[in-house]
Each structure stands twice: as C-alpha cells, then as structure tokens.
Amino acid sequence: MKKPDGKVVLLGDMNVGKTSLLHRYMERRFQDTVSTVGGAFYLKQWGPYNISIWDTAGREQFHGLGSMYCRGAAAVILTYDVNSLQSLAELEDRFLALTDSASADCIFAIVGNKVDLSDDCASPPDENRPEKAVAGCSSKVQKQVRLEDAIALYKKILKYKMLDEKDVPAAEKMCFETSAKTGYKVDYLFETVFDMVVPIIVRQKAEGPSQTVDITDYKPAKRTKSGCCA
C-alpha cells in the first residue's frame, strides 16, 4: 500500500453521517451503514499526493481514540447533523480537545450534514413545536442548526487555537452544509479541503520525517481502497 503524505480526519457525534459522507465521496453512493467501531481510512490520490481520510467512531466509548487519529492531521472535518443542535454542541464540548494532537497549521472545516431532511425556510422556528413543518415549506421539518451557528463555532475554534482570523481561511469558506444521501456539496467539501491540505503536506515534507501515522503495516480486510482498525 502507498504511504500517505497527509491526513484528514472526520470527527463528530454518532449518527451525524461521517461514514456516509465518506462512502458518498469515495464510492459514489449512499448505502446502509453500521455505527463505526474504532476508525477506518480511505486513501485518496490528490495530484501527486496520497491523502488518508480517517473515519472515526462518534460513540462515547471510543472517545479515547480520537486524539490518536488526529495526530499530525493536516485537516479535521468536524461534522454535525443540521437537525440536531446537540450534535453541534458536542463538537465544542467533546471533540475539539481531541484536535490538540493535530498539525500546528491544521485546517478546520465544519460540516452540517443531512440537509435533505429539512427545509431551509426564511421564517423563524416555532420554539414550542420545532418538529412542526413550517408554513410555506414542504412537509419536511425545519433545520435546527443555522449556518451562522456553525460559523460562530468556527470563530470559537480559532480562539481556542489562538489563531488570528486573518491568518486562516474565512469562516464562511470553511462551514459547509451537505447531504450524503443526495450527494449535495459532498465533492465540494472534500475537494476544497484537499486543495487546502496540499501546502501543509508540502511543508510537512520539507520539515522532514512525517508526523502522520504510518499505516503501511496495516492489512486492510478485503476492500482495496480502505482498511480499518478498531
């Protein structure tokens, strides 16, 4: 197996759709998933570079593994479900600290998945009945997390990392809304991140021995493009 030049890690609560996003991008389809155990990776050729994309388990019991997967990461994709405010809160409360082991110039993307389940209507939510369909919209429920909430989280991350807004990509560019089910903006998400990761890979290579986890010793089971480790 080729050695990866850089690493991208997906983090987020269970059930938000991390595995489904990766399947959609790598295998071009939406399929039934089982809750991830430990972590699994895909390798993606991007220009002259091999990028490993790590899917992690959102379940609390695997939490301890998260920072190991993030070690040396060039990008972290923090994923939530646009229909669950709690899943956005979990990113700050439970997952952000895991990224301390990532590369110093790690890029952060925040992704709200499952937009196909909700309507993005202009009218404000009915606080008493958030599950209610909004007048003027179809029978879908109204989205629980606004893009602005994700943008606010991105700014908090910059503070946590002590980064200056002018030194990093703009929040509006790094907050995405996707649907693994329909494929909406999934390619755009991954390809935007890969383009941003290339300069980090170049720097990591120039600085000498890679900080990324060497996965060449793992024996992927059956599948050709991916492997897993629990």
Ligand SMILES: Nc1nc2c(ncn2[C@@H]2O[C@H](COP(=O)(O)OP(=O)(O)OP(=O)(O)O)[C@@H](O)[C@H]2O)c(=O)[nH]1
């Ligand atoms: N409607 C809809 N359902 C989705 C979407 N993405 C994932 N799902 C469903 O949400 C459930 C969880 O998806 P997974 O991809 O397994 O979630 P995960 O984040 O990998 O969960 P863990 O592995 O437990 O951390 C599955 O039933 C998926 O079919 C989406 O974009 N739209």
Ligand SMILES: [Mg+2]
């Ligand atoms: Mg999963």
